[in-house]
Amino acid sequence: MKELFTIDTHDYNSDGHVHVRPSARAIIEKDGRFLVMHSRKYDYYKFPGGGIEAGETPEQALIREVREESGYFVKPETIEEFGRVLRRNRDAKDPDAIFEQHNYYYFCEIGEERVPITQEDYEIEEGFEPLWVECLFALTRFNRDALRRKVGDPALIEREMRMFDLADEAMRKRLFARDEAGAIRALGKISQDGSPTEAGQAVPDYADMLSFVKETLEPVQTEGEGGIGAHKLEFGYSRFEHTKRVLGWSHRLYERTPDKTGLRYEDLMIATIFHDVGRAVSAVSGGDHAAEGVPITRKYLLSHGYPEDRTEYICGLVADHSCKWRMNDPDIDRNLLMLMEADLLDDMGVLGLVMDSMIVRGRKEDATFFDCYNHYCRYTLPMQKESPMVTPEGRFFWDEKTEIVERFVELLHRDITI
Numbered sequence: 001m002k003e004l005f006t007i008d009t010h011d012y013n014s015d016g017h018v019h020v021r022p023s024a025r026a027i028i029e030k031d032g033r034f035l036v037m038h039s040r041k042y043d044y045y046k047f048p049g050g051g052i053e054a055g056e057t058p059e060q061a062l063i064r065e066v067r068e069e070s071g072y073f074v075k076p077e078t079i080e081e082f083g084r085v086l087r088r089n090r091d092a093k094d095p096d097a098i099f100e101q102h103n104y105y106y107f108c109e110i111g112e113e114r115v116p117i118t119q120e121d122y123e124i125e126e127g128f129e130p131l132w133v134e135c136l137f138a139l140t141r142f143n144r145d146a147l148r149r150k151v152g153d154p155a156l157i158e159r160e161m162r163m164f165d166l167a168d169e170a171m172r173k174r175l176f177a178r179d180e181a182g183a184i185r186a187l188g189k190i191s192q193d194g195s196p197t198e199a200g201q202a203v204p205d206y207a208d209m210l211s212f213v214k215e216t217l218e219p220v221q222t223e224g225e226g227g228i229g230a231h232k233l234e235f236g237y238s239r240f241e242h243t244k245r246v247l248g249w250s251h252r253l254y255e256r257t258p259d260k261t262g263l264r265y266e267d268l269m270i271a272t273i274f275h276d277v278g279r280a281v282s283a284v285s286g287g288d289h290a291a292e293g294v295p296i297t298r299k300y301l302l303s304h305g306y307p308e309d310r311t312e313y314i315c316g317l318v319a320d321h322s323c324k325w326r327m328n329d330p331d332i333d334r335n336l337l338m339l340m341e342a343d344l345l346d347d348m349g350v351l352g353l354v355m356d357s358m359i360v361r362g363r364k365e366d367a368t369f370f371d372c373y374n375h376y377c378r379y380t381l382p383m384q385k386e387s388p389m390v391t392p393e394g395r396f397f398w399d400e401k402t403e404i405v406e407r408f409v410e411l412l413h414r415d416i417t418i
Contacts, residue, residue: 001104004083004166007159012090012098019091022102024062025049026074027082027167028110033132034171035110036139037069040127044146045139046160047105047167048130050120058104069123070130071114078109082170085163089155105163107174126152136168180244184210187251190265204266205304209273210247212300214240216280237355239276242346247272249342249397256393262334267310271317272339274300278318290322327390341394348384349401353408356380369416376409 025047028035036045048069052061063074082105091097119128133139143161147154188203217240250272254265278293285292294315301311321339326332347355353376360367360375384405389395 001081001084004085004105005162006086007088007155007162008086009089009155012088013096014098016091016096016098018098018100019094020100020102022052022058022104023050024052024058024065024104024106025163026062026066027105027107027171028066028072028074029107029171029175030110030132032175033134034136035070035072036131036133036136037128038131039152040129042126042146042149042152044143044152044157044160045131045133045164046156047163049103049105052104059106062104062106062108066108066110067115068118068120069128071117072110072130073113073115074108074110078107080107082107082167085159087155087159092153103159105167107171136164136171139164181207183248187247187269190254204270206269206273209270209300210244213243213273213277216277216296217243219280219283239279243273243276245346245351246275246339246342249345250338252397253338253342253345253391253393256396257338257391263338264313264335267314267317268335268338270301271297271314271321271335272342274314274318275321275339275343288322290319293318324388327388337390341389341391344388345394345397345401348398349404350408352380352384352401353405369412373409373412373416376405376412381405381409 026035026049027047035048037048038045048066049062050065050069052058053064056064059076059079062079063076066072066074085103085105087099087101087103089099091099117130140161143157143164146152146157147161184207187206247269250268254260254263254268257263274293274297276289276293277296278289278291280296281287281292282289297318298311298315301314302308306314317333317336317339320326320336321343324340324344327337327340356375356379357372360372364371384402387395387398387402389398
């Protein structure tokens with residue numbers, strides 16, 4: 001299990017004997033809320049869990065401790081390692097000894113059943129109660145205040161305060177990944193004619209395709225281009241994350257389009273996933289990334305049983321997606337146009353504001369609010385106002401983004417002006 005951090009108070013006799021007491025602690029989320037234990041006596045919070053008894057595995061101790069402290073049953077199959085925290089301080093029961101504790105933290109889920117709480121004497125004395133909270137990070141201020149008041153066990157309170165910070169970010173990433181996985185699964189619920197797919201009907205394995213593209217792009221995740229795009233390098237711009245966002249825009253554009261004549265949903269989704277895969281080669285060769293992506297796409301699709309004619313159609317979308325000058329051609333393939341618009345919708349709007357703020361900060365360590373405002377006026381806003389969208393659906397999303405950027409810049413000007 002990975003080491004997260006160490007708390008060592010150095011308030012002990014280094015020659016003293018070591019009292020080892022490992023523990024297991026649970027990070028439990030349910031319906032957007034988190035289970036924690038609150039000390040009514042000292043007003044601080046901790047994760048449910050406690051000491052590992054002789055003969056117990058950390059997982060067994062976790063299940064037992066959560067049940068005793070909160071009454072909830074942990075589902076054993078959901079237990080997943082997060083990290084370990086080492087704590088060393090003077091033993092409260094033996095001043096000549098060192099208290100050493102490895103705290104093993106796990107993500108896990110609980111069932112609906114609940115039994116009466118059976119706490120230990122010290123837990124009853126502190127008035128521990130299980131509570132469900134919406135934000136772990138918000139609890140850090142209570143523990144920080146408890147440290148200031150010098151109540152309870154300071155090493156424990158500090159450990160949990162730091163863990164709330166780490167777990168809050170980790171859980172947000174997990175929930176985001178879960179939502180994203182659900183969105184990927186949802187991509188397969190629409191057939192090429194726009195109707196829901198029938199039960200059991202084969203749909204492309206979008207998750208496997210994305211994994212392949214991610215692995216292929218791994219060496220060039222921060223590959224940049226000339227002009228303003230090169231500055232994306234300053235904060236590690238990810239081509240794979242761009243691909244996922246464009247996939248979302250292709251899906252939204254398709255769903256919003258009432259007339260789906262000529263649209264081939266699955267082919268559009270596949271072409272979107274592979275549209276930038278050629279950057280894995282062009283970063284080295286200096287060639288055109290769209291053209292470089294065609295053989296990679298072709299090899300993947302043919303090896304996964306796709307017919308040659310369909311494979312070549314998808315490869316054509318990948319090859320031509322960078323020819324944005326063709327967008328106003330009245331005879332352009334509708335799937336190609338939709339892919340182009342989705343590609344352009346990314347990196348704009350709120351995302352563009354955040355990205356440009358990171359660029360300004362990357363260029364200038366002492367950047368001011370005016371520096372950001374100046375950049376928005378010179379680059380962000382003009383680029384946003386030049387709408388390349390052709391379809392009503394594309395214009396709807398672009399105008400929505402433009403309105404947000406214009407309003408943001410307007411409010412920023414108001415806020416920084418005397």
